[in-house]
Structures are given as structure tokens and as C-alpha cells.
Amino acid sequence: MHIAVIGTGIAGLTASWLLNRSGHEVTLFEKQSTLGMASHGMQIAIDEVSLPCDVPSRMFNPLLWPNLSKVYDIAGVESTSVNPSKSFCPFRPQNESRSKAWLKLNDSFQLSLLPQLLLQSSSRKIVKDISKMMATAGSELERIRSSDSNSVEGFKAYLERYDYSNEFIYQFLYPALASTVCTCSYESLDQYPTDILLSAMQLLTGSTPLQRTVNGTQHTADLLSAGVSRINFNTTVANVSSTNDKAMLEIENQGSNSTHDFDHVIVATQANSALAFLDPKMRIEKEILAGFKYEDVSVVIHSDPHWMPARKQDWATFNFLSRHDNQAAMCSIWLNQFYPEWETPTPLFQTIMPLESPRPETLLATAKLQRPTVSANTKIDIDRLRNLHEQPDRRVWFCGSYASPGIPLLESGVVSALRLGKQLGFKIPNACEI
Secondary structure, eight states: OEEEEEOOSHHHHHHHHHHHHTTOEEEEEOSSSSOGGGTTOEEEEETTEEEEEOSSOOOBOTTTSHHHHHHHHHHTOOEEEOOOOEEEEEOOOTTSOOOOOSEEESSSSOOOBOGGGGGSHHHHHHHHHHHHHHHHHHHHHHHHHHOOOOOOOBHHHHHHHTTOOHHHIIIIIHHHIIIIISOOOHHHHHHSBHHHHHHHHHHHSSSOOOEEESSHHHHHHHHHHTTOSEEEOSOEEEEEEEOSSOEEEEEEETTEEEEEEESEEEEOSOHHHHTTTBOTTOHHHHHHHHTOOEEEEEEEEEOOGGGSOSSGGGOOSEEEEEOTTSSOEEEEEEHHHHSTTOOOSSOOEEEESOSSOOOGGGEEEEEEEEEEOOOHHHHHHHHHHHHHHTSTTOOEEEOSGGGSSSSOSHHHHHHHHHHHHHHTTOOOOTTOOO
């Protein structure tokens, strides 16, 4: 079969990789000049060297990202461990003095604490509630999953019902979840289904090391797209439609339009992007996709140490700085520790969801991303999308991080592509569990 895949993020590349393994002819369509998964990567020129940097920083826990890990292994993507240390401190604007860390974890959610931090009342409350949540998460998940109720409890309501302290919520839990794991606003985090977050946090504990790819996201994208029959860059999809026996794709390229027929078309863009090119007759598809909501995420690369704890001895790989009004937080990744092979004396940082602008002389690059949010309605929309895929003679299909239950990470994009591939009869690796 000849199959078109629109979009080259992790879902589109995984779908293409599966198609190649199954012996099908694949044509990829990408509106940008590079593969979408690696489109925000950059070279940092500093101290007379050029340093490759993924934007955002790509890391994964093999327990929480099991299928991504297995696909990477099979495709030949080499990975290495990341120092998972974390610091937590108040955010101070540029015109104020920097703050000391109130908590530092030496590994992922394990209570390897700096002893002096336990002298602080807020740190003791955080430690107590970490232990409380980890001790009760399993029984809570069983209760939620065995409940006959169709209602979905939002995470904020759950935390209030069990009387978790504000210190734990706003100085530790929400900063860590909102600016890295979920990459969303506090308002969206309030509405997150409790079972999804409890399940994820169970998997984030333990000794499994945090990983990153050795050769960067561009190399990963190249491996997943190797063998693709044709990749059309700088190509805008103008319309997607179908009949019972074929799918049609109209594209714009260098000012001219052309229409191409395929056996199937897999739409692997963001849901909100697909709305622009689906044929008006695809009313149900457009209605379902419109239900998936997105938030903007900013990322900046810079050398401003003001967005780190005041004392360098408290610097960690991941540094969370929280606003005093408990409304938002940001995460500054210390890139020199994230990439220990870098040979530069200048401290460099990647800040996710910055609360203000860095000093202009320290700014190296900026990026704007979008992430799907998760609420009680998300599962309903995913189920509707699955039911759509069950229709006979279907020729247009959808996958992406938004289209799989759970936190919309790279893992969700891989799982959605694997499930779609299984439905279409593609060869799924035995190691994958979907």
C-alpha cells in the first residue's frame, strides 16, 4: 500500500517506522524545512565551541515511557543516564536578590535530602506529604478504578480532600508537574484526572535512571524516518478527503497546488492543526478534534544565573522556581549538568515556562511550543476518536500525543501510532505493550 503521513513529530515518525517495517510505501509531508520532532533543536555558539542542544530538553523514564524506550532500542537510538537532581526555591524578579533553595532532591522523588534543609518547616511538610502520597497512591488508584461513578475527580479536588499542605502542593508538586512532566498551567493541572497523575508518580519513583538520547533528537528522527520512500519538506497540506477506496491529499508547494491519491492518509499533526486542512465534509472528525485543547509553552536558552538558586552549591539539573502567589512556576535546566560532555566554562540554562524575560545580554534563543491539556472530557474525546477508527472503509486516520490516554508525552504519541498500526495490520514489535 501507498500511505501518506502528515506531520513528522514522534507519532508521525513512529507510524512511518512501522509502515517501513511492514513493507509499505510511505510519503511524509512536513510544513517545515526539517523533521518536526527535532525542529526546535539548535547549536549554541559560545566560548569558541558549538554545542548541540535539544529544545525542549528530551528526557525519559523507561518505566513511564516503556514503548518509547522499546522503539528507541529497536531503531538503534542510543541513550544515557541523566543526573536527576532537583532544587526548589522561590522565584525572585530580576530587581530582587535571589533565593536559597528550600528543598533539594538528589534523585527522582527519592528522599535523599540535604540534612540542613530539614531544619525548615516548609521542607518538613513537603517531606511528610511526599511520604503520604507515595504510601496511599496504590490504594487510591484501586479505589478510583473500581468506582462505579462516571465522574472524574480533578487533581486539585483530590489534594484538598486529603488535606495536603500548600507547601507540598505549591512549593514542590505543582512546580515539578506543571513545568516538566505535564507542561501545563496550574489551572489545567487543577483539572487533571487524579488517576492519571497518581499512576505517573508511582512510576516516577524508584531507582530507574532518567535517560536522554546520546546523539540528540535530530539523530533519533533520522533513524525513525530512514527508509521512508519520500519526505516532502516545506509543504503545506491544503485539504484531506476520502472515498470508500482511496484518500486524497491536496498540497501547496512553491505556489502551486496538486492533488495526490493514496490508499490511506495518517494525520499525525496536532489536533488543532488538522482542523485547518480536513475537508468540510469531514464534520464529525473536525468536531472530535476540536475537543482537544492546547496551551502555549515558552522555552528560552540563556546564561542568566538569576533563574537559579542563590548558592551554586544548591544548583541541580532541574531547578524549580515558584511564584509567591502560588499561580505558576518555571523550571531552569542546568544544561552543563544535563550534557556533562559539554566543554565550556560558561553556565548555560534552558528555562521552561519562564516567569519573566532573562536579561537581554544573556538570551541565546527562544522557542514557542504547544502542548495538549488533559481534563475529564479528554477520555471521552479519545473514545470517540477510537470509535471513528472502527468505521468500515475508513481511509483517513489520526494519531498524536493527544490521542492516547495518560500524560501527553512522547510515550503517548508512540502508543497512539502503535495502536493505529495494529488496527491497520502493520507489524508491531513483540516487545511493545499497547
